Each structure stands twice: as C-alpha cells, then as structure tokens.
Amino acid sequence: MLNKSQKVEGVQDSSVFQAGGDIHVGLTYPEVKDLCQTLIAAEVGRLTHEAEADFRKRLEAFEQRFYERLEQLSNKENIEKLKKPGIQLTIHDTILSSMKTDDELTKEQLLEMLIDRLNVDENDTERAVIEDAIEKATRVSKPLMALMVALQFRTFLMPGPLKPMIDHVFAQLGELFKALDDLSNLDIAYGKQLQCVMDLSPLKMVAPYEDMLLRNYDLHFRHFMKQGQYHQFRIEHPEIQHGIRIGDMNMPIVGIDGLKPDVAEEDWEISLMGSSTQFLKSLLSSQGKDYMIPALDMLLQQMPPFSKDELREYLIGLNPGWQNLFTVFQRSDVNNLQLSPVGNYLALVYTRNITHNSTAFLREFYKAF
Numbered sequence: 366m367l368n369k370s371q372k373v374e375g376v377q378d379s380s381v382f383q384a385g386g387d388i389h390v391g392l393t394y395p396e397v398k399d400l401c402q403t404l405i406a407a408e409v410g411r412l413t414h415e416a417e418a419d420f421r422k423r424l425e426a427f428e429q430r431f432y433e434r435l436e437q438l439s440n441k442e443n444i445e446k447l448k449k450p451g452i453q454l455t456i457h458d459t460i461l462s463s464m465k466t467d468d469e470l471t472k473e474q475l476l477e478m479l480i481d482r483l484n485v486d487e488n489d490t491e492r493a494v495i496e497d498a499i500e501k502a503t504r505v506s507k508p509l510m511a512l513m514v515a516l517q518f519r520t521f522l523m524p525g526p527l528k529p530m531i532d533h534v535f536a537q538l539g540e541l542f543k544a545l546d547d548l549s550n551l552d553i554a555y556g557k558q559l560q561c562v563m564d565l566s567p568l569k570m571v572a573p574y575e576d577m578l579l580r581n582y583d584l585h586f587r588h589f590m591k592q593g594q595y596h597q598f599r600i601e602h603p604e605i606q607h608g609i610r611i612g613d614m615n616m617p618i619v620g621i622d623g624l625k626p627d628v629a630e631e632d633w634e635i636s637l638m639g640s641s642t643q644f645l646k647s648l649l650s651s652q653g654k655d656y657m658i659p660a661l662d663m664l665l666q667q668m669p670p671f672s673k674d675e676l677r678e679y680l681i682g683l684n685p686g687w688q689n690l691f692t693v694f695q696r697s698d699v700n701n702l703q704l705s706p707v708g709n710y711l712a713l714v715y716t717r718n719i720t721h722n723s724t725a726f727l728r729e730f731y732k733a734f
Contacts, residue, residue: 420464424460430473434479434480438480444483449487455482459475463476465503474715475499478714481495491710495710498707498710498711498714501561501707504559505556508547509552509553509561511545512545512548512556512699513715518716519581520581528585528637535683535684538686539685539690543689545692553699561704561708562702562705562708563704564703565701565703571700571701573673575676579673581641582641584641584645586670587668587670588668591632591633592621592632592635593631595635598663598664602660602664604660605664607654609648609652618645620635677691
C-alpha cells in the first residue's frame with residue numbers, strides 16, 4: 366500500500382510518472398525493442414567497420430610476409446605454380462585460416478605450409494596432407510600441439526650433431542611441454558576427431574617414453590668421460606680422432622662438451638657427435654671408415670648410459686616442463702597414441718624453428734620406418 370507521500374501521478378501522453386518525490390521513466394515493450402535495435406545496429410556497424418579495417422591490416426601483413434618467403438625460394442620455377450588454380454585455392458584457404466587467429470606463431474606456420482605446398486607436385490600425397498593441415502592448423506590447441514610434438518619426438522631423431530645443440534633443443538621442447546599441464550580428455554578426443562592423433566592397435570605395445578629416448582638418443586644420454594681420461598684413450602686408439610665429413614667440413618666424432626673456465630681442463634667432459642650409435646656408425650660406414658667402429662665401441666663401454674631416473678633428472682634440469690611430459694605419458698591411453706600423417710606434418714612444421722631443420726618434410730620422416 367502507498368502512503369500519502371507516494372501518491373502516483375501520471376503525465377499525459379508520456380511514460381513518465383511520479384511516485385511521491387521520486388520520478389520514474391518507463392518504456393513500453395515496442396519502445397524498448399526499437400531502442401535495442403537502434404543500439405545494436407549502431408554497434409554492429411561500428412564493429413563491422415573495425416573488423417574490415419583489421420582484416421585489411423592482417424591481409425597486408427600476410428601478403429608482405431608471403432612475398433618475402435617467395436623471394437627466398439631456391440627453386441624459382443615453383444613461383445610459376447602460382448598461376449595454377451589449385452595453388453590459388455590453397456592461397457585463399459591459407460589466408461582464411463590466417464585471419465581466424467591472433468597467434469603470430471600460427472600465422473608463420475601457415476606461411477611455411479603454403480611455401481611447402483609450392484614445393485610439392487600436384488599429384489603428390491604430401492600435397493593433400495599439407496592442404497588438410499592448413500585447414501586444421503588454427504583448431505589445434507597448444508596442449509594438443511604439445512602432445513603431438515611429444516609423440517613425434519618419441520621416434521624422430523634430431524639432425525643436430527653436437528651435444529650442446531641437442532641440449533638446447535630439449536630445453537626449448539621442455540618450454541612447450543609446460544602446456545601439457547593443461548591437457549584434457551577433450552583435447553585428446555578432439556585431436557582424434559581432427560584425425561591428427563589416433564589409438565594404436567591394442568595388440569601393439571609401446572615402450573615407456575624414457576625407454577624410447579634412451580634408445581634413440583643413446584649417444585647423448587651417457588656419463589661422458591673426462592678429458593684427461595680420453596687423452597689416454599686416444600693415445601691407445603689414435604684412429605678415434607679421424608674426422609668425418611659434414612657438408613664441406615671435416616669434423617671429429619669426439620669433442621668437448623662446452624669449455625668451462627672454472628674447471629680444470631683434464632676434468633672437461635667429452636661428447637660424441639650425433640644422437641644415436643646407429644646414426645654415427647652408419648655415417649662412418651657411408652664414408653668408408655668402418656675401421657673406426659671398434660674403437661668407438663670400446664669408448665662407449667667406458668661411458669655407461671643413463672638410467673631412467675638419471676634421464677628424467679637430466680631433462681627436468683634443462684627445463685621443468687619435461688616433468689609434465691613424464692607425468693602425462695604415465696597414462697596408458699596417452700602412451701598408446703600415435704600421429705596421423707597430418708598430425709606428423711603439423712608437429713614437424715611447429716618444431717622447425719626449434720630443431721633448425723627447415724628442410725624437414727613428411728616424406729623424410731616416413732623414410733625412417
């Protein structure tokens with residue numbers, strides 16, 4: 366009930382009424398509807414204008430970077446492919462994918478994929494994989510990408526010949542693997558829906574992640590001998606000092622694992638070239654230096670490999686993100702995943718800047734199997 370001071374008085378032909386000393390403005394439903402439509406139309410117009418300006422800005426940036434990449438192509442004949450309808454459609458799809466993301470790294474990767482597309486034949490299977498990857502790239506979350514890279518590095522050997530280079534790569538990978546802390550079952554399920562990851566056959570058993578690293582990087586994860594001890598070894602086996610050709614350079618297979626001014630020279634640790642014994646021995650054989658292999662085997666006997674615990678401690682020391690990887694891969698449903706060709710390609714493109722292997726192509730990866 367209203368008291369006398371709250372008597373309601375209306376104003377003719379108006380939605381304003383007074384209740385006591387308070388003035389209230391009321392709007393009818395049609396008036397509210399008209400007002401909202403006006404406000405929304407004005408806001409949409411403003412946003413559309415801003416979106417158009419942003420689109421043009423992004424498109425100009427894409428064009429500039431694409432032209433810069435074209436100038437870097439070693440095979441100028443591939444530029445002629447720009448006239449083909451298939452390539453032009455791929456450019457169109459790449460631009461659309463690039464417009465969908467604000468992530469600069471993803472945009473760079475899309476450009477790399479587009480350049481890769483110019484470097485493959487029209488009827489090549491890799492063409493189809495690249496085009497599929499361009500369409501899916503912006504839909505891969507960072508945790509899912511971290512998982513895909515982890516799955517790939519379980520079997521993929523890095524080309525870096527020197528221990529400090531490989532350590533640097535593992536440290537950068539650890540930074541990416543920090544994202545695995547946010548990996549969800551939804552990420553994994555969606556990765557399967559995208560056909561980037563898939564389950565292995567239940568009949569196929571996959572070794573623990575640590576075992577795979579110890580096998581594929583057995584030259585890297587070892588207790589290296591000291592420089593003083595190696596000095597005596599090379600006196601007894603001088604052939605171990607013979608070099609191998611890497612490009613135009615002749616390099617020794619044994620080197621120093623970084624100079625340490627605060628450590629006596631005889632206590633410096635040595636390191637071996639390459640990541641695996643299989644890689645190094647095949648390289649020696651290809652250059653007619655099989656005679657060095659017995660000395661290499663004797664050297665390895667004096668440098669025992671890491672245990673699993675030592676491996677984990679070493680990698681976590683390089684970057685704590687590796688702890689996330691070891692935790693995630695304790696799950697059997699994660700450890701038994703594998704990558705599809707599209708998943709492998711997306712992971713390869715992502716890690717090119719990390720491994721400095723700009724020529725890594727999908728066909729090279731599958732040659733290893």
